[in-house]
Amino acid sequence: MSAEKRKVAYIDGKPYEIGPNHTSILKFVKSYLGEKKVPTLCDDPNLAPYGACRVCSVEVALEKDGPTKVVASCHTPVGENQHIFTSNDGLQNLRKNIVELVLTDHPMNCDTCEVDKNCELQTVANDLGISDHRYNNPKQHKGTPKDTSHSYMRMNLDNCINCGRCVRACDEIQGSFVLTMSGRGFESRITTDNDMLFGDSSCVSCGACAHTCPTDAISDVFQSKSVKVDKKVRTTCSYCGVGCNLETSVKDGKVVAIDTPKETEVNAGHTCIKGRYAFGFYDHPDRLRSPLIKRNGKFEEVSWDDAYEYIKQKLEKIKNESGPDAIAGISSARCTNEENYVFQKMIRAAIGTNNIDCCARICHSPTAWGMQQTFGTGAATNSTEDIYHADLFLIIGANPTNAHPVTGAKIKQQVMKGKKLIVLDPITTDIAKLADYHIRLRPGTNVAVLNMMLYYIVKGNLLNKDFVENRTEGFDEFLNHINGLDIDHLASVAGVDKQLVKEAAIAYATAKNSMEFHGLGVTEHEQGSKTVMLIADLAMITGNIGRRGVGVNPLRGQNNVQGAADMGCQPHQGAGYFPVADKKIQDFYTEKYGAVHPTKAGLKIPEIFDAAINKEVKGLWIIGEDIVQTDPNSAHVIKAMESLDLLVVQEIFMSETAKLADVVLPGTTFLEKDGTFTNTERRVQRVNKAAEPLPGTKPDGVIVTEMMQKLGYDQPTYDADQVLAEVADVVPFFKGITRERLGKLGLQWPVKEDGTDTKILHEKEFKLGKGRLKSFDWKESTEIKNNIKEYPLILTTSRVLQHYNAATMTRRTKNLNIVDEDILLVNPIDAKERELNNGDIARLYSGRGEVSLKVEVTDKVKEGIVFTTFHFPEHMVNMVTGDGKDEETKCAEYKVSAVQVQKISNKFKTEISPSEKQAEIVRN
Numbered sequence: 001m002s003a004e005k006r007k008v009a010y011i012d013g014k015p016y017e018i019g020p021n022h023t024s025i026l027k028f029v030k031s032y033l034g035e036k037k038v039p040t041l042c043d044d045p046n047l048a049p050y051g052a053c054r055v056c057s058v059e060v061a062l063e064k065d066g067p068t069k070v071v072a073s074c075h076t077p078v079g080e081n082q083h084i085f086t087s088n089d090g091l092q093n094l095r096k097n098i099v100e101l102v103l104t105d106h107p108m109n110c111d112t113c114e115v116d117k118n119c120e121l122q123t124v125a126n127d128l129g130i131s132d133h134r135y136n137n138p139k140q141h142k143g144t145p146k147d148t149s150h151s152y153m154r155m156n157l158d159n160c161i162n163c164g165r166c167v168r169a170c171d172e173i174q175g176s177f178v179l180t181m182s183g184r185g186f187e188s189r190i191t192t193d194n195d196m197l198f199g200d201s202s203c204v205s206c207g208a209c210a211h212t213c214p215t216d217a218i219s220d221v222f223q224s225k226s227v228k229v230d231k232k233v234r235t236t237c238s239y240c241g242v243g244c245n246l247e248t249s250v251k252d253g254k255v256v257a258i259d260t261p262k263e264t265e266v267n268a269g270h271t272c273i274k275g276r277y278a279f280g281f282y283d284h285p286d287r288l289r290s291p292l293i294k295r296n297g298k299f300e301e302v303s304w305d306d307a308y309e310y311i312k313q314k315l316e317k318i319k320n321e322s323g324p325d326a327i328a329g330i331s332s333a334r335c336t337n338e339e340n341y342v343f344q345k346m347i348r349a350a351i352g353t354n355n356i357d358c359c360a361r362i363c364h365s366p367t368a369w370g371m372q373q374t375f376g377t378g379a380a381t382n383s384t385e386d387i388y389h390a391d392l393f394l395i396i397g398a399n400p401t402n403a404h405p406v407t408g409a410k411i412k413q414q415v416m417k418g419k420k421l422i423v424l425d426p427i428t429t430d431i432a433k434l435a436d437y438h439i440r441l442r443p444g445t446n447v448a449v450l451n452m453m454l455y456y457i458v459k460g461n462l463l464n465k466d467f468v469e470n471r472t473e474g475f476d477e478f479l480n481h482i483n484g485l486d487i488d489h490l491a492s493v494a495g496v497d498k499q500l501v502k503e504a505a506i507a508y509a510t511a512k513n514s515m516e517f518h519g520l521g522v523t524e525h526e527q528g529s530k531t532v533m534l535i536a537d538l539a540m541i542t543g544n545i546g547r548r549g550v551g552v553n554p555l556r557g558q559n560n561v562q563g564a565a566d567m568g569c570q571p572h573q574g575a576g577y578f579p580v581a582d583k584k585i586q587d588f589y590t591e592k593y594g595a596v597h598p599t600k601a602g603l604k605i606p607e608i609f610d611a612a613i614n615k616e617v618k619g620l621w622i623i624g625e626d627i628v629q630t631d632p633n634s635a636h637v638i639k640a641m642e643s644l645d646l647l648v649v650q651e652i653f654m655s656e657t658a659k660l661a662d663v664v665l666p667g668t669t670f671l672e673k674d675g676t677f678t679n680t681e682r683r684v685q686r687v688n689k690a691a692e693p694l695p696g697t698k699p700d701g702v703i704v705t706e707m708m709q710k711l712g713y714d715q716p717t718y719d720a721d722q723v724l725a726e727v728a729d730v731v732p733f734f735k736g737i738t739r740e741r742l743g744k745l746g747l748q749w750p751v752k753e754d755g756t757d758t759k760i761l762h763e764k765e766f767k768l769g770k771g772r773l774k775s776f777d778w779k780e781s782t783e784i785k786n787n788i789k790e791y792p793l794i795l796t797t798s799r800v801l802q803h804y805n806a807a808t809m810t811r812r813t814k815n816l817n818i819v820d821e822d823i824l825l826v827n828p829i830d831a832k833e834r835e836l837n838n839g840d841i842a843r844l845y846s847g848r849g850e851v852s853l854k855v856e857v858t859d860k861v862k863e864g865i866v867f868t869t870f871h872f873p874e875h876m877v878n879m880v881t882g883d884g885k886d887e888e889t890k891c892a893e894y895k896v897s898a899v900q901v902q903k904i905s906n907k908f909k910t911e912i913s914p915s916e917k918q919a920e921i922v923r924n
């Protein structure tokens with residue numbers, strides 16, 4: 001018992017302690033006496049208290065035996081010594097009367113209503129003993145036509161009770177303001193923006209309205225609340241790094257719907273279109289269902305044993321003739337931690353090489369490297385929930401409302417509530433439209449603009465001197481560098497307004513808590529790692545690190561890219577980020593794996609491609625990465641693949657890369673496997689099998705393990721829990737993780753042996769002891785220096801909300817109904833010069849290749865910049881992107897490709913373009 005007196009309030013005469021989360025009487029009562037103690041109708045714990053229906057009314061007295069007052073418990077704060085009465089005849093009559101009035105505007109025949117038992121209105125009515133109502137409403141809004149225009153949701157407003165939950169969810173959770181209430185009195189009804197059909201509205205399909213609707217007036221197409229399912233399985237989304245918790249509904253062994261579970265920390269009541277609706281790929285007819293070996297240019301179905309034997313013989317031949325370093329592996333951020341761990345173990349312990357990498361190479365390897373150099377740990381310093389504690393957001397090179405939609409929506413909500421926002425982005429993204437300071441820099445000039453911000457903070461004497469003195473080193477050199485900067489030159493090369501940058505820098509330095517997020521617009525540059533280190537400088541000199549609501553927070557792209565790197569799928573660091581060049585570390589892994597650990601440094605992905613072309617790498621095993629479509633300069637990648645003696649591709653679909661393979665092994669989706677993913681905030685979360693693997697397929701961990709055994713390595717039969725236990729033994733920051741301890745909400749690493757996890761890194765000291773301040777000059781990208789004269793536009797690429805990377809999964813869902821091609825955004829000035837109009841087809845080309853794309857003329861892109869996505873193999877946009885790389889990590893420079901654009905045709909294509917021919921060749 002603490003010395004401090006605990007505050008209590010009384011529920012039906014009994015005292016209960018008031019906790020920090022008891023922000024209303026309703027929350028207080030529910031937390032002690034359960035969900036059903038006080039009925040509710042318009043309340044949703046994920047929404048702000050509304051107090052419209054008043055079904056949750058309770059009586060409250062301010063002292064024992066004092067006079068009572070009826071209040072709506074959902075929005076009345078609980079106070080010390082309050083006496084709360086949850087039920088008496090008066091309250092029950094009041095509640096019944098309210099619900100009866102609600103029922104007057106609702107179909108009363110529950111027996112024929114589709115919604116059945118999951119209807120919250122029916123449940124409340126039943127609990128209150130209501131079987132009929134006494135009132136007549138001649139204007140009852142029956143007969144409203146059902147709106148079936150949306151790909152994923154239905155509106156049946158006959159069932160609507162005007163509780164407003166859907167409108168509030170759209171506003172408060174998603175921030176899209178698509179739904180609204182129109183009309184008055186009995187005429188009031190839900191409408192979409194401009195009274196459009198649901199499917200034609202600006203809905204972004206997050207499903208928050210369907211999730212909260214108590215009566216199924218808005219419901220998912222896949223499963224209205226009426227469908228009885230066999231089981232619900234909680235799991236973690238396999239698209240982006242937000243790591244939303246999902247609840248799958250399984251019927252007859254098939255996943256039929258996905259919703260959000262009630263209890264979540266990551267995504268409370270929210271998902272995006274991908275996590276909630278784009279799961280139809282998992283049992284799509286295109287799924288690979290048998291191992292395949294290519295013979296005489298054609299794939300033949302073979303048994304698993306034959307496939308393993310074939311691979312074994314080829315690998316052994318390569319190893320005998322050229323040594324183990326002639327073999328390499330590329331692991332998958334789609335796969336679980338356990339699968340990534342066994343794969344890197346196979347490459348290192350069973351094959352004997354450090355040639356193992358993953359897609360972090362082409363996304364956040366500069367983040368990991370840069371933050372390791374400055375802080376000692378390369379992962380996000382803070383938790384997503386810190387968004388609620390920040391006063392200012394600095395977003396650099398990220399489009400979170402498209403690429404990390406649930407986190408993007410949270411930031412958007414906070415900004416709409418008045419928190420400040422700085423965005424550094426050449427594109428006017430949705431989040432940039434809300435920014436107080438949108439610095440529209442030229443791609444490739446992040447270092448210039450960050451140097452400017454650092455300069456203005458130093459010159460404005462806005463440093464956190466205590467932090468700099470006690471927690472950092474290298475300040476003198478840092479200061480010398482700042483003093484030598486030519487701000488006019490930097491502003492000119494970046495194409496930015498000095499005053500705007502100055503104001504943004506002052507805002508960042510003077511806000512109480514400034515929280516930074518960055519994406520691939522930081523890392524996918526020649527100076528990507530340097531940019532990350534300057535972001536670290538910004539946080540350190542202003543003391544915005546090591547506490548709540550601040551920090552440096554990479555938005556990791558793929559669901560488990562953090563985990564793939566944590567598990568050692570990197571050529572220079574093994575599981576737990578131990579440097580494999582260190583003899584002591586080699587001995588450590590040798591002891592753990594029971595096999596001599598390789599000593600030679602491994603190759604990074606671009607080096608693997610070059611080595612394949614040079615015949616130094618002859619065998620490559622790729623899991624779940626469509627490198628032909630997603631890695632830059634596709635022609636170079638294809639040449640590398642075609643140079644190999646053995647290409648093994650473990651996939652769920654016949655991807656562009658799989659088409660070039662010698663052996664294809666059919667893996668499974670996240671819905672068919674157990675394990676864990678680690679999200680962008682270091683949260684290790686459980687992945688639970690919802691459906692059995694499709695016939696002919698195997699979970700990826702099983703495939704790798706069986707291959708290890710075939711190669712003679714003594715690896716036990718694959719069991720995700722056992723592998724996790726091994727990971728906990730090898731990786732120090734996984735020490736206290738067990739599957740049981742992860743529970744529903746997961747744990748954020750580092751996790752101590754006793755299971756305590758870590759929400760904020762670097763609170764007292766950095767892993768390096770003191771944080772290292774670094775200085776760098778801006779340098780023009782080699783790509784621009786060499787090519788901009790001939791190719792005067794800068795191409796930068798990213799994703800749309802509806803699709804994910806190569807769109808291998810999302811293209812096999814109804815998301816394709818919404819977006820079905822890559823579009824080229826061109827600034828009106830550049831378009832005019834080239835006589836381009838909306839809908840025209842243009843040739844986009846560089847020194848590497850060319851593609852043809854439909855044009856959208858828009859000032860979302862700055863003059864001199866063009867933008868597109870790379871979701872569709874029909875276009876193969878990476879034919880055009882270049883070979884530029886981050887100087888330290890070799891991360892591809894996707895954000896800067898020198899290109900030219902030329903009109904091919906007006907609106908509709910008249911003939912097949914060279915790019916289409918090229919893409920056709922790749923596809924076949």
Ligand code: SF4
Binds near residue numbers: 243
């Ligand atoms: Fe999945 Fe990311 Fe969407 Fe969440 S925000 S549902 S993790 S894709």
